[in-house]
Amino acid sequence: MNSNPVVRSFTIDGIQVSAAEGETILEVARQNDIEIPTLCNLEGISSTGQCRLCMVEVKGTNRLIPSCATVAEEGMEIVTSNERIDKYRRMIVELLFAERNHICAVCVANGHCDLQAMAQKLGVTHIEFDYLHPSFQVDASHPKYEVDHNRCILCGRCVRVCDEIEGAHTRDFRNRGINTLVITDFATPWGESQTCTSCGKCVHVCPTGALAEKGKSVAEMQKRRQFLPYLVMRREGAK
Amino acid sequence: MMQKITIERVTRIEGHARVNIYLDEDGSVADAQVSVTQVRGFEKFVEGRPFYEMPSLTARTCGICPTSHLIAAGKACDQILSVRIPPTAIALRRIMNLGQIIQSHALNFFYLSAPDLLLGMDAPVEKRNIFGLAQKDRQIVQDGIRLRQFGQQVIERLAGKRIHPAWVVPGGVNAPLAPEARETILAEIPEMLGIIRRTLDWYKPGLNQYQEFIRTFANFPSLFLGLVGKDGQLEHYHGRIRIVTPRGSILEDNLDPHDYMNYIGEAVEPWSYLKSPYFKPMGYPDGMYRVGPLARLNIATETGTPLADQELAEFHCLDKGAVLSSFHYHYARLIEILYSIEMIEQLLNDPDILSKNVRATAGVNSLEGVGVSEAPRGTLFHHYKVNEEGLVQWANLIIASGNNNLAMNKGALQVARYYVKADRLQEGMLNRVEAVIRAFDPCLACSTHAVGQMPLVITLHAPDGKVLDTLSRQA
Numbered sequence: 001m002n003s004n005p006v007v008r009s010f011t012i013d014g015i016q017v018s019a020a021e022g023e024t025i026l027e028v029a030r031q032n033d034i035e036i037p038t039l040c041n042l043e044g045i046s047s048t049g050q051c052r053l054c055m056v057e058v059k060g061t062n063r064l065i066p067s068c069a070t071v072a073e074e075g076m077e078i079v080t081s082n083e084r085i086d087k088y089r090r091m092i093v094e095l096l097f098a099e100r101n102h103i104c105a106v107c108v109a110n111g112h113c114d115l116q117a118m119a120q121k122l123g124v125t126h127i128e129f130d131y132l133h134p135s136f137q138v139d140a141s142h143p144k145y146e147v148d149h150n151r152c153i154l155c156g157r158c159v160r161v162c163d164e165i166e167g168a169h170t171r172d173f174r175n176r177g178i179n180t181l182v183i184t185d186f187a188t189p190w191g192e193s194q195t196c197t198s199c200g201k202c203v204h205v206c207p208t209g210a211l212a213e214k215g216k217s218v219a220e221m222q223k224r225r226q227f228l229p230y231l232v233m234r235r236e237g238a239k
Numbered sequence: 240m241m242q243k244i245t246i247e248r249v250t251r252i253e254g255h256a257r258v259n260i261y262l263d264e265d266g267s268v269a270d271a272q273v274s275v276t277q278v279r280g281f282e283k284f285v286e287g288r289p290f291y292e293m294p295s296l297t298a299r300t301c302g303i304c305p306t307s308h309l310i311a312a313g314k315a316c317d318q319i320l321s322v323r324i325p326p327t328a329i330a331l332r333r334i335m336n337l338g339q340i341i342q343s344h345a346l347n348f349f350y351l352s353a354p355d356l357l358l359g360m361d362a363p364v365e366k367r368n369i370f371g372l373a374q375k376d377r378q379i380v381q382d383g384i385r386l387r388q389f390g391q392q393v394i395e396r397l398a399g400k401r402i403h404p405a406w407v408v409p410g411g412v413n414a415p416l417a418p419e420a421r422e423t424i425l426a427e428i429p430e431m432l433g434i435i436r437r438t439l440d441w442y443k444p445g446l447n448q449y450q451e452f453i454r455t456f457a458n459f460p461s462l463f464l465g466l467v468g469k470d471g472q473l474e475h476y477h478g479r480i481r482i483v484t485p486r487g488s489i490l491e492d493n494l495d496p497h498d499y500m501n502y503i504g505e506a507v508e509p510w511s512y513l514k515s516p517y518f519k520p521m522g523y524p525d526g527m528y529r530v531g532p533l534a535r536l537n538i539a540t541e542t543g544t545p546l547a548d549q550e551l552a553e554f555h556c557l558d559k560g561a562v563l564s565s566f567h568y569h570y571a572r573l574i575e576i577l578y579s580i581e582m583i584e585q586l587l588n589d590p591d592i593l594s595k596n597v598r599a600t601a602g603v604n605s606l607e608g609v610g611v612s613e614a615p616r617g618t619l620f621h622h623y624k625v626n627e628e629g630l631v632q633w634a635n636l637i638i639a640s641g642n643n644n645l646a647m648n649k650g651a652l653q654v655a656r657y658y659v660k661a662d663r664l665q666e667g668m669l670n671r672v673e674a675v676i677r678a679f680d681p682c683l684a685c686s687t688h689a690v691g692q693m694p695l696v697i698t699l700h701a702p703d704g705k706v707l708d709t710l711s712r713q714a
Contacts, residue, residue: 105403106295140289140628143602148289191628214629215600218295218405220413 010076019072026054026067029080036080037089037122039114039207040155041068042225044232045164050156053089053118056080064088090122098129099178100136101150107209108221114207115153134178141191145203145213147182152210154180158202165231170195171202182210201227242266244659249273249673256681258672259510260655268659271652273644273676275513282634290319290603290625293634294407297621300638302402303346306339306394307614307639309407310476311621314610316409318497319625321604327594328411330586333476335397335407336612337579337586340475341431342390343615344532344572347680348438349383352569355674356449361667379441382434386576389431393583396420411598421587428584432546435577439550442573449566455657456675457565457650460485462518462528463537464642466496466613471540473547473578475613482518482528483538487560496611499620505637515644516637527645530617531679532571537561542574544581550574565650565678572680603629614639616680640681650675 008019012034019028024047029036040051049066056067059077064085067078079085096102096115104110136149156173159182163169170193174183184193203211204223212221242262249256256275263269285296294312298305310332317324354367357375365371373380391401397416398404406412446453462485466478471492480494480502494502505514506523518526528534536555542548554574557567586592603625610621617639624633654675658668 106292106299108292110405135287138287138289138630140630146289214289215291215409215602217291217408217413220405220408 008072008074008076010072010074010078012078013080023072024068025056025065025070025072025076025078028072029067029078034080036067037118038068039118039153040157042157042161042205042228044228045157045160045205048156048160050154052092055085055088057082057085086122090124093119093122093124094127094129096153097124097127099132099134100152101133102208106218107151108212108216108218109151109209109223110219112219112222113209116208132178136181139190140214141189142193142196142198143191143214144198145190145200145211147190148210148212149181150210151208152182153208154182155207156182157205157207158182158211161201161205161228165228165235166197166199166201168195168197168199170197244669246669246672249676256676258651258676260651260659260672262659266660268652268655271648271655271672272508272510273648273651274511276511278512282636285623285631285634288631290316290608290623290629290631291409293621293623293631294409295403295405297636298403300636304339304343304614304616304639305403306335306398306407307612307619308621309404310336310612311610311614311619313407313409313411314612315608315621315623316610317599318608318610319603319605319623319629320409320599320601322410322599322601324411324599325594325596327415327591328597328599329476330589330592331397331412331416331597332407334583334586335394336475337583338390338393338397340390340615341393341576341579342387343680344576345383345387345390347615347677348569348572349380349387351680352674352677353379353383355670355677356569360670360674367670379438382438386431386434389427390579392427393424396424408598410600413598415595415597416593418593421592425584425587428580431580432577435573435580436546439573439577442570443553446570452671452674453564453566455654455671456678457646457653458563459649459653460563461646461649462490462521462526463534463561464518464528464530465535465538465618466611467492467538467540468543471538473535473539473542473551473575475535480611480618481538483534483561485561485563487537487558489538496620497609499609499611499622499637503620503637511644513641513644514637515648516642517645524645527649528642529565529646530639530642531568531615532575533562533565533568534617535613536571536574542578544578544585546581547574547578550577565646565675568678568680603627616640617642640679643679643681647676647679647681650679 006021010017012029015032017028017032026036036054038054041047047068049069052066054067055064057079058065102115104116138146138148140146159171162171170184171182174181174187184190185195203213204225209221244260246258249258256273259272259274260268261270281297281300288296293316294309297308297312300308350369354369354372358367358371369380395401398406406414463483464480466474467481468474468478480496481489482491484490502519503516504519504523505516507514517523518528536551542551551574607624612619619639620637622635623631625631651672654672658671
């Protein structure tokens with residue numbers, strides 16, 4: 001903990017708030033019950049600003065900034081939602097739906113999916129872009145879990161939880177752009193991974209049906225994330 | 240050079256179809272083809288998917304009978320797990336299947352076919368639909384809506400929702416039956432029995448007025464195929480395949496449904512996306528068989544429920560051998576609704592129906608699974624091959640309606656020969672061609688079209704290709 005806290009005062013949507021040194025805009029917003037949508041962010045693992053949904057406006061600059069990866073500064077005037085921001089957020093979600101196959105109706109995570117919930121929340125009713133739907137093979141080589149890259153939004157939660165919480169760093173990204181894949185080890189089938197401990201944390205932090213327990217039928221894959229704050233607390237306590 | 244009449248699209252059926260009627264030089268009907276005009280590709284795009292997605296994936300084949308696909312897919316997946324699923328799960332799946340049969344049969348009889356039967360084939364098209372029917376006989380329409388609602392609610396009360404529930408899973412079902420759901424369904428049974436009895440009492444005495452249709456609506460010898468229970472009783476879930484000849488005698492019995500490829504072939508014709516299954520030992524197209532309510536009642540020795548057994552005995556008296564006229568699909572549907580209501584009551588009265596043990600779990604223990612059940616429209620085959628990881632490598636589906644393809648074509652030809660004359664095009668005669676297809680209740684795609692919305696265009700071509708006459712009705 002910071003032994004010499006310096007408090008930063010600033011506003012979010014006109015509300016006067018304050019941040020301890022090093023706290024991000026997103027963290028402060030959440031402390032004050034101000035909601036900023038995110039998909040890649042998850043409390044307990046680091047922020048990478050990958051999904052771009054938490055973009056906010058800061059007075060004085062036309063450029064949007066990711067609130068999860070921006071440390072709050074004195075005097076900032078933050079706007080979390082307006083026509084421009086909302087439009088971009090909807091577009092981001094639409095692009096996710098347009099890129100890979102996210103047909104909710106036949107997905108194991110239907111009804112328990114962060115992407116689906118986000119689309120509903122943001123009022124995404126149509127996809128204005130052409131569907132690309134590249135065809136990725138499902139990797140069901142692991143005895144307990146499977147990965148369906150067609151449902152992956154490349155948020156990196158699984159990569160970070162494996163590295164930062166489990167300490168295995170089995171997962172990482174490979175390729176670029178639309179061909180980007182989350183791989184295990186050196187792109188070996190998951191079932192053959194030498195480093196995977198089969199702990200299942202990646203499965204439960206995954207926001208969609210990309211990572212799932214084998215044998216779960218459509219709409220059955222409920223994610224349980226209660227373990228994460230507990231593990232983080234234990235880790236912090238050990239320091 | 241032949242002339243050609245096209246009926247496009249066939250209305251009040253489930254899916255898209257076109258009928259081509261070919262006339263020879265003197266204007267009489269030479270041939271008729273029912274072309275199913277869409278391809279879905281399910282067998283292809285399920286490749287690579289985990290097998291436990293198959294019930295829900297294949298259920299999307301249809302919005303009317305998704306639960307039939309859930310059942311057949313669930314059974315195929317049970318085989319991949321190689322488990323004996325809990326008896327309560329079987330009973331619950333049975334109830335769901337029966338609810339499905341009630342709602343689908345009610346849809347065909349009351350919504351799609353009754354307008355032809357009650358208002359007449361020549362009634363104006365704007366009247367010949369369920370709304371016109373409601374003006375003429377409100378009670379019948381209310382009964383039909385109520386029966387369909389009951390069937391749908393049986394599904395909903397078991398599975399959580401009416402259309403495309405994800406309740407059937409490999410190894411059983413994913414939630415037990417709630418006691419209050421059981422009570423609610425049971426409480427509605429007397430009302431439903433009253434409705435179907437009333438409908439049968441109205442329908443049966445009126446059969447005389449349909450003699451012409453009975454004689455001409457796909458009334459020809461064919462085999463009849465379907466599942467029967469171990470004592471030859473009416474069966475929609477498990478059972479073995481029985482095939483009956485036009486004379487009503489048993490040609491094959493106790494065939495293992497899992498070996499269907501040994502005795503059922505699938506021919507492909509260039510003019511339709513729908514394959515033509517046939518009984519292999521008799522070759523193509525002589526191995527034509529019919530499935531569905533008419534076939535099931537023709538092959539069943541008994542139903543196993545008291546009221547339906549009485550009706551079955553009467554039904555069997557309609558013909559000397561098997562009942563051959565496809566017009567009697569309508570009658571058979573009503574008897575199956577009666578049976579389903581009675582059987583749902585029997586199954587729900589078993590105290591074990593509330594057991595919490597409804598799902599067996601296992602991994603991939605077999606690389607192949609075949610699930611066969613009776614859907615409202617007939618015998619439904621799901622056949623999957625998976626790899627060791629459980630990813631589908633190959634799938635073959637014979638959808639219930641597809642089994643009737645050859646018979647439907649022959650039926651369309653028979654009706655066209657009887658009614659269609661090339662020197663005049665009247666909507667009424669083409670209505671009869673559509674109506675014979677409707678009798679089979681083909682579920683040709685995944686959706687029901689809204690009543691009266693589909694355009695119908697009939698074009699009469701001269702031998703040189705010149706359009707001689709056109710009849711059209713617009714959406």
